[in-house]
Structure formats: structure tokens, C-alpha cells
Amino acid sequence: MIVTDDLGILQREAWAAGTLPPVEQIRPGLWSIPVPMPRNPLRYVLVYAFAIDDGLALIDVGMDTEESWNALVDGIADTGHHISDVRYAAITHLHPDHFGLAPRLRETTGAAIAMHAAEAVALGHQTPADVDADVEAWRVDLVGLGAPPEVVEAERFALVRFAPGESADVVLNHGTTLDLPGWNLEAVWTPGHTPGHLAFLDRDHDLLFSGDHMLPRISPNISSGPDELPDPLHRYLLSLHATTRLPDCEVLPAHEYRFRGAGERARQLMAHHDARLTEIRDTVEARPESTAWEITVAVTWSRPIDTLSPRLQRLAVRETQAHLIVLADRGEIRSDSGIPARWSLTRTDTKEK
Numbered sequence: 001m002i003v004t005d006d007l008g009i010l011q012r013e014a015w016a017a018g019t020l021p022p023v024e025q026i027r028p029g030l031w032s033i034p035v036p037m038p039r040n041p042l043r044y045v046l047v048y049a050f051a052i053d054d055g056l057a058l059i060d061v062g063m064d065t066e067e068s069w070n071a072l073v074d075g076i077a078d079t080g081h082h083i084s085d086v087r088y089a090a091i092t093h094l095h096p097d098h099f100g101l102a103p104r105l106r107e108t109t110g111a112a113i114a115m116h117a118a119e120a121v122a123l124g125h126q127t128p129a130d131v132d133a134d135v136e137a138w139r140v141d142l143v144g145l146g147a148p149p150e151v152v153e154a155e156r157f158a159l160v161r162f163a164p165g166e167s168a169d170v171v172l173n174h175g176t177t178l179d180l181p182g183w184n185l186e187a188v189w190t191p192g193h194t195p196g197h198l199a200f201l202d203r204d205h206d207l208l209f210s211g212d213h214m215l216p217r218i219s220p221n222i223s224s225g226p227d228e229l230p231d232p233l234h235r236y237l238l239s240l241h242a243t244t245r246l247p248d249c250e251v252l253p254a255h256e257y258r259f260r261g262a263g264e265r266a267r268q269l270m271a272h273h274d275a276r277l278t279e280i281r282d283t284v285e286a287r288p289e290s291t292a293w294e295i296t297v298a299v300t301w302s303r304p305i306d307t308l309s310p311r312l313q314r315l316a317v318r319e320t321q322a323h324l325i326v327l328a329d330r331g332e333i334r335s336d337s338g339i340p341a342r343w344s345l346t347r348t349d350t351k352e353k
């Protein structure tokens with residue numbers, strides 16, 4: 001293990017080199033533990049471990065694979081603790097790379113699992129009947145976006161995320177202070193990436209644990225969909241704006257590497273979405289009566305859209321739709337009521353005299 005107070009240089013170098021960063025002590029009694037994400041380009045999730053009176057508390061736990069579990073157990077051993085010392089795990093959001101190992105952790109150690117109320121509701125929504133209803137809701141949604149059949153079908157594989165019967169032990173809301181002696185961790189509701197995404201702010205130690213709300217290099221996926229907020233991008237932009245008003249802490253994200261300048265990064269992400277909104281509005285203007293899918297194919301992506309897997313294409317069309325919803329809420333574009341819906345600029349004809 002490495003004891004360091006640098007600004008994430010080792011994590012940054014590991015990211016660039018394509019390797020796993022070391023377990024690091026970031027502050028006395030606070031460690032970052034990289035937990036691998038097999039077959040995922042993000043490669044690892046950063047789990048944060050805090051020494052508390054009677055053991056350890058974690059922020060996020062990693063993906064539910066054997067390799068991830070072993071890395072978590074070994075990483076905790078590196079901090080001088082044992083996995084059985086874990087008493088508490090606060091989950092930033094319900095994505096499998098953050099929550100996945102939580103049931104196994106609770107079963108092994110008795111740790112209490114804490115999350116935002118909105119994520120707790122989604123976690124309870126996993127009976128077979130719920131999943132059947134979700135499959136149909138997703139199909140209807142994607143057909144409405146004009147997605148081709150292989151993209152519509154790709155959704156089925158991602159729906160069953162957790163075993164039925166899982167539940168949260170502690171429900172957190174915006175402003176809740178976590179019951180972790182020695183730390184002053186406050187839950188900051190940052191909806192957008194998911195409805196109940198939480199960041200955690202420790203004003204005493206000048207730290208913001210940002211989860212997937214803010215990463216140093218990439219912009220997190222903001223998607224429309226039946227299990228998302230009706231206006232996810234609008235909510236995300238509000239969350240970013242609220243982040244600019246927090247103390248300008250060191251940011252400890254869930255992926256990539258930690259960095260300084262929470263406010264600056266939030267403004268960069270807002271500017272990114274602004275540019276994207278302009279590009280999508282211009283595409284609607286150039287190609288009136290387009291579906292969300294046709295607009296998705298027409299705009300630029302970091303890789304050509306036809307080289308992406310159907311699952312990533314599905315994320316892309318949902319991200320486009322999130323932008324279309326913002327433009328529609330601003331009154332700039334409108335859709336017809338067809339299936340699929342077709343988008344055009346809002347008419348601004350001047351009245352006849």
C-alpha cells in the first residue's frame with residue numbers, strides 16, 4: 001500500500017498506462033481501493049474505505065464477480081483491516097459496478113447497506129413480474145425512439161440486475177449526515193446519471209466523493225428511459241450547477257482518478273452538454289421529421305455509431321433522447337404523436353397582418 005497526499009498522480013499514471021492503480025492512503029484513516037470491472041473499458045471502480053471506531057465503512061463496493069470480491073478483500077487487507085471489519089457501505093447509485101457486491105458483503109460481514117430513497121425503491125422493484133413489466137416498458141420506449149430491432153432487443157439482457165428481495169438497510173436523503181464516527185460525511189443528492197445518485201461531502205476533510213456524477217475525463221451517461229427521471233438531463237444540469245456552489249474540494253470519483261477543482265469540472269460538463277444540445281438542435285433543423293434514432297445516427301460520437309454494440313447504441317439513442325427532452329422543454333423543438341415520434345423545430349411563423 002502507498003501512503004500519499006499527492007493529487008492522484010499515481011492513479012492518473014495507472015489510468016494512462018492501462019494498469020490498476022495501487023491501494024492508497026489518501027488521508028489518515030481513509031483509503032482508495034481499486035476493484036476491477038472485468039470486460040469493461042472503465043477497468044475499475046474506486047472503493048473508498050474509512051476507519052471508524054469499530055471497523056471500516058465503505059463508499060461503493062464493486063461489481064459482483066469473484067475477481068472483484070477478491071480484489072476488495074485483498075485491498076482491505078492492505079489497509080491493515082479484514083473484510084469482516086466492514087460495518088457500513090454507502091452506495092452512490094444502483095449500477096452494478098457500484099452496488100453489485102453489496103448483498104455478498106452484507107451476508108459475509110453483516111454490514112448495513114445505505115443508499116438514496118430513489119435507489120432503494122428501484123432495488124425493491126425486481127420481482128419476476130416487475131422485470132416482465134420492465135421488459136415491455138423498455139420495448140415500447142425504444143420503438144417510440146425509432147430504434148432498430150437489434151437495439152430494441154439488446155435491452156432484454158440488461159434488465160435482470162439483482163436478485164429479488166434485496167433491500168436497503170439505511171435510506172439516505174439530501175443533507176443526511178452519515179452515522180460514521182470520526183467523519184463528517186453528508187449525502188448530496190445529485191440526480192441525473194440515476195434518479196437517486198448521491199455524492200458525499202466531507203467539509204472537515206475538504207473531500208467530495210463524486211461517484212459517477214463527475215469523473216475527470218469522460219462525461220457520465222445521462223439517458224432517458226422508463227426507469228429514469230422524466231427529464232434526466234435537465235436534472236443533471238441542475239445537479240452540476242449545485243456542485244459549483246459546494247466548497248471547491250478535492251474530488252474522489254468512482255472511476256479514473258481523483259482531481260482538484262469540483263466547480264471547474266462541473267462547468268466543463270455543463271459546457272459539454274450545451275454544445276451537444278446545439279448540435280442536436282441543428283440536426284433537427286437540418287433533418288426535420290427525424291426520429292431520435294435518426295438524429296443519433298446523424299450526430300458525432302467518440303466512435304462511429306455503426307461500430308458500437310447494440311447495447312451501446314441503445315445508450316446512445318437514450319442519451320440523444322435526454323437532450324431532445326431538454327430542447328422540447330425549452331420550446332425549441334417538438335415531436336409529433338407518432339410511433340416512432342418525429343422531431344422538428346417549433347414553428348415561429350410571424351402572424352399574417
Ligand SMILES: [Zn+2]
Nearest residue numbers: 093095193212
Ligand atoms: Zn453509474
Ligand SMILES: [Zn+2]
Nearest residue numbers: 095097212254
Ligand atoms: Zn460507474
